[in-house]
Amino acid sequence: MAVAAFLVLLLGLTFLVWQCMDPLGNVVRWNVVSELSETTAVVDVLQLGQWRYGISTPTHLVTERFMSSVMEVNAVTVYLFWIGALTGLSLVLAALTTMSRFWYLAGTIVFIMFLAFARLETLGVFGTENRLLFLIATILYGGVSYYFHAFRPDLGISTRIAGIAGVSITLAALVAFGSASPVPALTAAVYSFPLWLVATMLFLLVSATEIMAGLVWLSTSGQAGKGRSGLVQFIVISVLYLVLLLLIYLQNTRQIDWNVTLINPFYLALASGILGIWGFRRRADSTRGVIPFRSTGFWLYIGLFIVASSFAGLMAGMANDPVLETLEDATVQGQLAMGVLFLFYVLVNFYEVFQQRLAVYKVLYKPLRFGLTQTRLFGFAGVVVLFSIQRLLPVNQAIAGYFNGLGDLHSTTEEYTLAEQYYKLALQQEFQNHKSNYALASIALKQGDRNAAAYYFRQALLKNPSPEAYAGLSGILVQENLFFDAVYSLQEGLRRFPANGELLNNLGMLYSQTNVADSAYYYLDLAETHAARPEIPATNLLAILAKNTGSGLLDSLATSTDKYDYLSWQANWLAVQNMRQQFHQEGFNKRSVPNDSLLSVSSLAYLLNYAQNQAAFDSLPAALLPKLAAKNPVLSQDLSLAALYSEFYSGSKLKALETLSGWAEEEGEKSDLYHKILGHWLLQLGLYDQAIEALSGVEGVEGTIGMAVANALSGKKEVAVILLDKMQDTEQNAAVEQLKQSLFSGVKPKSVADSLFAVVAKSPSEQNIRKAVRANPFDARIVSAASEFYRSKKQVKQAYQLVLNALRYNEYAPELWEQYALLSLDQGLLGQAAEGQQKVEQYALPAGYQRFLARYQPMRALIEKQRAEF
Numbered sequence: 001m002a003v004a005a006f007l008v009l010l011l012g013l014t015f016l017v018w019q020c021m022d023p024l025g026n027v028v029r030w031n032v033v034s035e036l037s038e039t040t041a042v043v044d045v046l047q048l049g050q051w052r053y054g055i056s057t058p059t060h061l062v063t064e065r066f067m068s069s070v071m072e073v074n075a076v077t078v079y080l081f082w083i084g085a086l087t088g089l090s091l092v093l094a095a096l097t098t099m100s101r102f103w104y105l106a107g108t109i110v111f112i113m114f115l116a117f118a119r120l121e122t123l124g125v126f127g128t129e130n131r132l133l134f135l136i137a138t139i140l141y142g143g144v145s146y147y148f149h150a151f152r153p154d155l156g157i158s159t160r161i162a163g164i165a166g167v168s169i170t171l172a173a174l175v176a177f178g179s180a181s182p183v184p185a186l187t188a189a190v191y192s193f194p195l196w197l198v199a200t201m202l203f204l205l206v207s208a209t210e211i212m213a214g215l216v217w218l219s220t221s222g223q224a225g226k227g228r229s230g231l232v233q234f235i236v237i238s239v240l241y242l243v244l245l246l247l248i249y250l251q252n253t254r255q256i257d258w259n260v261t262l263i264n265p266f267y268l269a270l271a272s273g274i275l276g277i278w279g280f281r282r283r284a285d286s287t288r289g290v291i292p293f294r295s296t297g298f299w300l301y302i303g304l305f306i307v308a309s310s311f312a313g314l315m316a317g318m319a320n321d322p323v324l325e326t327l328e329d330a331t332v333q334g335q336l337a338m339g340v341l342f343l344f345y346v347l348v349n350f351y352e353v354f355q356q357r358l359a360v361y362k363v364l365y366k367p368l369r370f371g372l373t374q375t376r377l378f379g380f381a382g383v384v385v386l387f388s389i390q391r392l393l394p395v396n397q398a399i400a401g402y403f404n405g406l407g408d409l410h411s412t413t414e415e416y417t418l419a420e421q422y423y424k425l426a427l428q429q430e431f432q433n434h435k436s437n438y439a440l441a442s443i444a445l446k447q448g449d450r451n452a453a454a455y456y457f458r459q460a461l462l463k464n465p466s467p468e469a470y471a472g473l474s475g476i477l478v479q480e481n482l483f484f485d486a487v488y489s490l491q492e493g494l495r496r497f498p499a500n501g502e503l504l505n506n507l508g509m510l511y512s513q514t515n516v517a518d519s520a521y522y523y524l525d526l527a528e529t530h531a532a533r534p535e536i537p538a539t540n541l542l543a544i545l546a547k548n549t550g551s552g553l554l555d556s557l558a559t560s561t562d563k564y565d566y567l568s569w570q571a572n573w574l575a576v577q578n579m580r581q582q583f584h585q586e587g588f589n590k591r592s593v594p595n596d597s598l599l600s601v602s603s604l605a606y607l608l609n610y611a612q613n614q615a616a617f618d619s620l621p622a623a624l625l626p627k628l629a630a631k632n633p634v635l636s637q638d639l640s641l642a643a644l645y646s647e648f649y650s651g652s653k654l655k656a657l658e659t660l661s662g663w664a665e666e667e668g669e670k671s672d673l674y675h676k677i678l679g680h681w682l683l684q685l686g687l688y689d690q691a692i693e694a695l696s697g698v699e700g701v702e703g704t705i706g707m708a709v710a711n712a713l714s715g716k717k718e719v720a721v722i723l724l725d726k727m728q729d730t731e732q733n734a735a736v737e738q739l740k741q742s743l744f745s746g747v748k749p750k751s752v753a754d755s756l757f758a759v760v761a762k763s764p765s766e767q768n769i770r771k772a773v774r775a776n777p778f779d780a781r782i783v784s785a786a787s788e789f790y791r792s793k794k795q796v797k798q799a800y801q802l803v804l805n806a807l808r809y810n811e812y813a814p815e816l817w818e819q820y821a822l823l824s825l826d827q828g829l830l831g832q833a834a835e836g837q838q839k840v841e842q843y844a845l846p847a848g849y850q851r852f853l854a855r856y857q858p859m860r861a862l863i864e865k866q867r868a869e870f
Contacts, residue, residue: 077317084310091303124180323401337382501531814844
């Protein structure tokens with residue numbers, strides 16, 4: 001049982017340390033707010049010798065800032081508290097049953113009194129305001145403990161602890177399954193606050209002298225028998241310890257304002273509690289049987305220790321800083337007052353023993369002149385005096401903590417009006433406490449009252465400022481368009497928390513909104529160094545550098561930046577790659593598509609940028625994005641356009657052109673963009689006349705240059721000259737002259753289809769045919785070669801469909817009409833064949849037409865003869 005008790009204590013201390021690492025972080029989270037913005041990139045490029053014609057299309061950037069959440073209590077913290085608290089209570093009550101009748105009755109009466117203060121009727125187990133649960137708890141605890149005390153004094157401590165623990169488990173089950181409260185664990189914890197606070201304060205005062213006792217052992221245990229008394233050492237280290245406590249007391253009470261780092265009182269309380277596990281034995285033995293250590297003292301002390309660690313952990317887990325300060329004051333002032341009296345007690349009683357160079361620690365609790373009880377009474381009086389000097393501020397803070405707990409309870413059940421009243425009652429007790437002010441700001445935010453939220457955030461910064469409160473205040477100021485006030489609040493926060501990555505990130509993003517790129521870069525670079533999540537400032541760095549730097553700096557950035565497995569960063573990385581016109585094959589991040597298919601900002605940006613950057617390598621977006629568009633109707637147009645990139649470069653070019661042509665015909669907000677992209681795609685496919693038609697409605701330099709290129713490539717160089725000269729009249733540009741030279745030199749754009757056609761001509765296999773057709777399904781040479789190939793394989797329908805598809809956008813190519821006519825004859829469609837013959841005669845050169853007739857007429861004559869014979 002002792003081993004089990006130590007294990008529970010270890011878990012309780014672990015719970016306490018875990019919660020105390022960042023009390024506010026237990027109830028307030030750092031949320032990440034993502035925003036989407038657009039910049040331009042050239043992902044469609046047509047190479048004309050040394051000159052490149054590209055069009056600017058949107059690419060998407062993600063910027064993110066940290067926002068502190070509203071305050072919410074974690075239910076797991078409450079459940080862990082109850083496990084420790086009920087275990088510790090079981091140990092204490094079991095220990096009481098082994099004591100004399102006076103102490104047993106006194107302890108039981110006090111416990112029942114605090115049980116009454118816990119207002120168990122609020123749990124509503126047997127109906128609202130029904131006190132039957134209190135009566136059951138009193139009968140069970142009182143009856144079982146009295147049975148052990150009066151009728152079975154022979155039973156061991158294990159049986160007693162098991163019996164009391166059984167009562168606790170029974171009551172807990174009764175509350176869990178029968179309570180009408182939506183949060184019974186929190187309700188019970190909040191209303192039983194006085195019981196746990198008094199038990200914790202009692203433990204802190206009981207263990208207050210353990211460090212001094214440890215100093216006695218440290219001074220005399222190694223000196224005995226070595227000819228030295230240890231008195232000087234004891235006095236020196238004791239005075240240093242008491243001076244440290246005095247400085248902490250003066251600093252906490254604002255009587256000194258020294259910028260020095262002192263020992264956290266948490267460590268003092270922890271040290272004294274742990275030392276008491278060994279030291280309390282000698283104190284128990286000195287009570288002459290009132291508290292026998294093995295049967296009573298050990299369990300009483302360990303039980304109180306477990307309760308104290310669980311309660312302190314709960315208060316830290318709820319960020320209830322008034323109560324934490326009360327416990328801190330009880331620790332510091334208790335150890336200071338009782339330490340002074342204990343020093344007096346040691347010197348008065350054991351000065352001669354020190355002089356005799358004996359081990360004083362062995363007789364420390366066997367006073368010769370001044371009694372231990374008197375020492376403790378005077379020490380307690382000293383604590384009361386120190387509290388009184390503060391005008392009972394620790395008491396008021398404890399009351400404020402109680403009201404804060406009630407506010408948390410009603411805030412959790414969404415009774416905001418009632419919660420607000422309790423938080424304001426807490427402010428009446430201690431108006432600067434962070435918990436109440438932040439909680440009131442949280443309620444104001446939930447109700448949409450930003451002015452009240454800003455006021456309470458400012459109040460929360462008066463005494464115990466936090467980065468979360470600074471972030472909350474600056475966020476409200478930004479929403480109210482008070483930019484400079486927001487910057488000032490963040491700068492003030494960084495003066496207090498210079499290494500806080502969240503505030504550094506937010507300040508950098510504020511500067512980026514005013515195009516102060518150097519300041520933005522400075523703070524975001526610092527944020528990446530200090531932030532708990534460096535990938536977020538790294539994401540923002542990519543975004544602002546992409547917007548404010550040239551191609552040279554972007555290239556340098558791409559080679560020097562660290563890579564992160566973070567979706568927003570990857571989205572911005574792809575945007576930078578689009579701006580650099582670097583298209584290298586990369587893997588698809590499957591985490592970009594949530595299970596419910598509802599896209600976040602980062603998911604959307606990643607998918608859009610990926611579809612553009614990987615269009616030539618991955619056909620997945622062509623099938624995936626339209627499905628996502630159906631689940632995200634607001635984003636459907638952007639997703640569908642991105643899907644067309646993948647469709648055009650890796651899938652069906654015909655489908656992409658047909659879809660985009662339909663959008664371009666509609667008069668809409670993005671009609672100009674659609675015409676521009678359509679015109680460029682048609683240029684890439686060599687469909688110059690259709691490109692002229694598409695680009696004719698595009699305003700600006702890109703449309704004019706595109707028209708000039710299309711006209712020059714289609715043989716209308718005079719029109720191209722007029723267009724370029726007209727553009728030169730408004731703006732002189734050396735690049736335009738270079739474009740003229742490239743166009744008039746007769747250079748043709750290089751296409752993958754050209755090399756693929758050469759492969760087909762050399763080795764006409766089905767695999768090579770498919771690659772060539774996929775590269776340009778409208779190229780007359782490729783389609784003609786494919787048609788001849790499939791005709792030779794008796795696959796007339798497949799060849800016929802290829803020719804029909806090509807004619808939809810390339811209707812002036814005589815080679816296609818030749819194939820159309822021949823394939824029509826293959827299928828016995830003489831009327832269509834005659835139409836094809838007329839088109840060949842219209843578009844082909846005389847020599848070409850004669851060659852066609854040499855093939856066409858014998859085939860037609862044969863068909864007509866066969867029909868006549870039939």
